[in-house]
Amino acid sequence: MGSSNTAVEALMGKGYAQGFVTQIESDTLPPGLDEAVIRTISSRKEEPAWMLEKRLAAYHHWLTLREPNWAAVRHPPIDFQAISYFSSPKKRPQLGSLDEVAPELLATYEKLGIPIEEQKALAGVAVDAVFDSVSVATTFRVTLAEAGVIFCSMSEAIREYPELVRRYMGSVVPHKDNFFAALNSAVFSDGTFVYIPKGVNCPMELSTYFRINEAKTGQFERTLIVAEERSRVSYLEGCTAPMRDENQLHAAVVELVALEDAQIKYATVQNWYPGDSEGRGGIYNFVTKRGECRGDRSHISWTQVETGSAVTWKYPGCILRGRDTVGEFYSVAVTKGRQQADTGTKMIHLGENSRSTVVSKGISAMFGSNAYRGLVRVAAKAENARNHSQCDSLLIGDRCAAHTFPYIEVKNPTARVEHEATTSKVSEDQLFYCRQRGLSQEDAVSMIINGFCKQVFNELPMEFAVEAQKLLAVSLEGAVG
Amino acid sequence: MLSIKHLSAGVDGKAILKGIDLEVRAGEVHAVMGPNGSGKSTLAHILAGRDGYTVTDGEVRYMGRDLLGMEIEERARQGVFLAMQYPVELPGVNNMTFLRESMNAIRKSRGEEEMDAVSFMKLVREKARQVKLDEKLLKRSVNTGFSGGEKKRNEILQMAVLEPFLAILDETDSGLDIDALRNVADGVNRLRSPHRAMIVVTHYQRLLDYLEPDHVHVLAGGRIVRSGGKELALELEAKGYGWLLEEVAA
Ligand SMILES: Nc1ncnc2c1ncn2[C@@H]1O[C@H](COP(=O)(O)OP(=O)(O)OP(=O)(O)O)[C@@H](O)[C@H]1O
Ligand SMILES: [Mg+2]
Numbered sequence: 001m002g003s004s005n006t007a008v009e010a011l012m013g014k015g016y017a018q019g020f021v022t023q024i025e026s027d028t029l030p031p032g033l034d035e036a037v038i039r040t041i042s043s044r045k046e047e048p049a050w051m052l053e054k055r056l057a058a059y060h061h062w063l064t065l066r067e068p069n070w071a072a073v074r075h076p077p078i079d080f081q082a083i084s085y086f087s088s089p090k091k092r093p094q095l096g097s098l099d100e101v102a103p104e105l106l107a108t109y110e111k112l113g114i115p116i117e118e119q120k121a122l123a124g125v126a127v128d129a130v131f132d133s134v135s136v137a138t139t140f141r142v143t144l145a146e147a148g149v150i151f152c153s154m155s156e157a158i159r160e161y162p163e164l165v166r167r168y169m170g171s172v173v174p175h176k177d178n179f180f181a182a183l184n185s186a187v188f189s190d191g192t193f194v195y196i197p198k199g200v201n202c203p204m205e206l207s208t209y210f211r212i213n214e215a216k217t218g219q220f221e222r223t224l225i226v227a228e229e230r231s232r233v234s235y236l237e238g239c240t241a242p243m244r245d246e247n248q249l250h251a252a253v254v255e256l257v258a259l260e261d262a263q264i265k266y267a268t269v270q271n272w273y274p275g276d277s278e279g280r281g282g283i284y285n286f287v288t289k290r291g292e293c294r295g296d297r298s299h300i301s302w303t304q305v306e307t308g309s310a311v312t313w314k315y316p317g318c319i320l321r322g323r324d325t326v327g328e329f330y331s332v333a334v335t336k337g338r339q340q341a342d343t344g345t346k347m348i349h350l351g352e353n354s355r356s357t358v359v360s361k362g363i364s365a366m367f368g369s370n371a372y373r374g375l376v377r378v379a380a381k382a383e384n385a386r387n388h389s390q391c392d393s394l395l396i397g398d399r400c401a402a403h404t405f406p407y408i409e410v411k412n413p414t415a416r417v418e419h420e421a422t423t424s425k426v427s428e429d430q431l432f433y434c435r436q437r438g439l440s441q442e443d444a445v446s447m448i449i450n451g452f453c454k455q456v457f458n459e460l461p462m463e464f465a466v467e468a469q470k471l472l473a474v475s476l477e478g479a480v481g
Numbered sequence: 482m483l484s485i486k487h488l489s490a491g492v493d494g495k496a497i498l499k500g501i502d503l504e505v506r507a508g509e510v511h512a513v514m515g516p517n518g519s520g521k522s523t524l525a526h527i528l529a530g531r532d533g534y535t536v537t538d539g540e541v542r543y544m545g546r547d548l549l550g551m552e553i554e555e556r557a558r559q560g561v562f563l564a565m566q567y568p569v570e571l572p573g574v575n576n577m578t579f580l581r582e583s584m585n586a587i588r589k590s591r592g593e594e595e596m597d598a599v600s601f602m603k604l605v606r607e608k609a610r611q612v613k614l615d616e617k618l619l620k621r622s623v624n625t626g627f628s629g630g631e632k633k634r635n636e637i638l639q640m641a642v643l644e645p646f647l648a649i650l651d652e653t654d655s656g657l658d659i660d661a662l663r664n665v666a667d668g669v670n671r672l673r674s675p676h677r678a679m680i681v682v683t684h685y686q687r688l689l690d691y692l693e694p695d696h697v698h699v700l701a702g703g704r705i706v707r708s709g710g711k712e713l714a715l716e717l718e719a720k721g722y723g724w725l726l727e728e729v730a731a
Contacts, residue, residue, distance in 0.1 A: 437586075439554060
């Protein structure tokens with residue numbers, strides 16, 4: 001009992017305060033959540049009144065909710081009063097120079113072509129005041145501005161583009177959606193806002209890498225992407241480098257809105273700290289992600305590679321409201337050590353001829369537990385809706401677990417819904433075969449696993465796919481043999 | 482090149498090989514024949530280093546080294562190649578990529594440069610033509626959904642590309658059509674050189690017609706019960722194993 005209490009404390013970021021560095025000290029509120037805290041957050045961020053009202057409404061609703069317990073994961077109860085709701089969530093030590101940054105991290109940044117000043121910012125190196133102007137001048141900002149694309153922090157968006165934020169925020173994931181969405185709506189720290197105007201094909205991949213702001217990896221991020229008619233955008237989120245973060249609850253909300261003929265691709269590579277091999281520490285990743293294909297023929301595609309976090313609870317979904325809309329979900333989720341993941345998708349077919357594809361690859365190693373939970377709902381009006389779901393599980397060793405929970409609700413007789421599930425193991429035969437051809441055991445395992453995940457990796461932009469493969473290899477190091 | 486002395490081995494306490502002696506010199510081709518379940522694949526697996534077998538007696542030296550003390554991949558990198566009786570499927574792993582990774586792992590261990598993608602592609606294409614392997618198979622996942630014959634040809638392609646010093650072919654001829662058999666034999670013959678040796682496990686004379694092995698051995702009940710030249714295979718083809726087993730028993 002004693003030990004699990006410590007775990008909770010560790011997890012909920014005791015010692016959070018002590019890590020705090022001078023500059024941001026004044027911005028840190030003591031742990032606890034009440035109306036005053038929310039008012040303080042809103043005023044510190046200089047938000048308009050309507051935003052505060054939204055937050056308060058969410059907070060009051062949240063008070064009526066209980067933490068969900070239906071997921072196939074176990075963790076000690078979270079004490080929501082033990083969390084500080086306004087602070088720079090990254091307590092990485094400020095480093096003197098890039099020389100102090102882990103070389104792998106730098107290599108990753110370099111591969112991604114991140115300018116040196118931004119590398120510094122990302123790695124937590126103290127950045128001088130010049131940086132901001134340098135960053136603003138970087139070419140991508142100019143390119144985006146020329147195309148009319150808005151790409152900024154949520155705080156900035158609330159100030160600069162209030163009409164857009166007001167119109168779309170909460171329109172896909174209302175605060176009433178679920179416990180964590182309500183909490184996020186009340187206390188979200190920051191996040192990203194993207195707006196692609198009509199007919200614009202966003203001239204570059206957008207990535208959180210490229211948007212520097214302090215709250216980048218906030219505990220309660222809020223992301224909103226709006227793609228106007230006939231526009232296209234591809235967005236990458238996450239960090240592929242192993243970040244040894246402190247324990248924390250990560251309850252983000254991501255909303256996507258695709259209007260007529262618009263296309264949004266959203267890719268995540270998530271590698272938060274998974275905790276140690278005994279299951280101590282690590283991130284609780286409770287995220288609500290949903291996209292709405294609001295306009296006819298719009299298309300939303302989620303791709304996720306989830307290798308980190310102690311507990312993952314997330315179901316990126318698509319509401320296929322328009323006719324001929326397409327929703328896709330490609331996922332690789334890895335659990336090893338004591339990691340637990342309950343993840344999957346929701347495909348809600350409302351429009352005629354709406355189509356959805358689900359490809360889920362779960363990999364469990366050691367004591368990892370991996371559940372796919374997928375909902376496919378076809379509403380009465382959704383003539384000719386189609387879904388194909390494929391859920392494959394790969395087990396490494398015999399102490400891990402994989403579960404599949406498909407929920408299918410069909411209210412229209414013309415619907416075609418197919419669900420396939422397989423479970424396989426990395427076999428001795430395969431390892432022997434690879435090693436007989438000269439590959440090391442580790443290379444053999446990573447090759448087999450990458451093969452297993454190929455369909456999903458194919459959906460990632462090239463450099464990201466390479467990173468994801470390496471990440472997988474790193475995260476499964478020592479899991480076999 | 483390969484020297485096997487009194488090799489005895491088994492699985493879970495069950496003895497399978499019961500004192501094998503075999504000398505294979507560089508430049509030679511040895512055929513190993515024998516009834517089902519006599520231990521041919523077991524021998525091949527033990528030479529390649531597969532886990533799960535316990536060596537209870539004897540030793541194996543390969544190019545002067547203690548083969549049994551080497552890791553599986555180490556043996557492969559030193560030039561031991563096993564064409565498997567049942568090639569394994571690797572879903573999602575591109576056949577060409579696999580072969581390239583394999584080749585580069587072997588080259589790297591020898592301190593050689595990795596081969597660049599273009600030269601490698603050229604090499605594989607050429608070898609694929611030689612063994613008459615459909616180029617489309619290069620783009621597919623390793624052995625996944627390949628027909629029995631395609632899998633065997635793919636093994637021969639790998640052998641042709643990797644150019645091992647000691648190639649062990651475990652029933653690579655089984656399940657092949659007549660043309661494929663010919664291609665496999667050509668593949669083996671092309672690899673023949675004074676620096677290389679081959680152990681060919683087979684049930685059929687036909688392959689040996691093309692290969693003309695220097696030595697033929699009969700493995701039965703975990704022992705080599707008879708060794709001879711290529712005419713021994715002809716004799717077996719004509720008379721079966723019965724007479725031999727009776728003779729040994731007597
Ligand atoms: N892992 C194992 N567990 C139990 N028995 C085994 C195992 N591997 C081999 N054997 C047994 O050892 C004996 C020799 O098998 P092996 O596969 O070496 O025969 P073989 O000569 O290659 O036969 P074939 O001509 O049918 O390929 C058989 O009786 C087989 O059942
Ligand atoms: Mg056999």
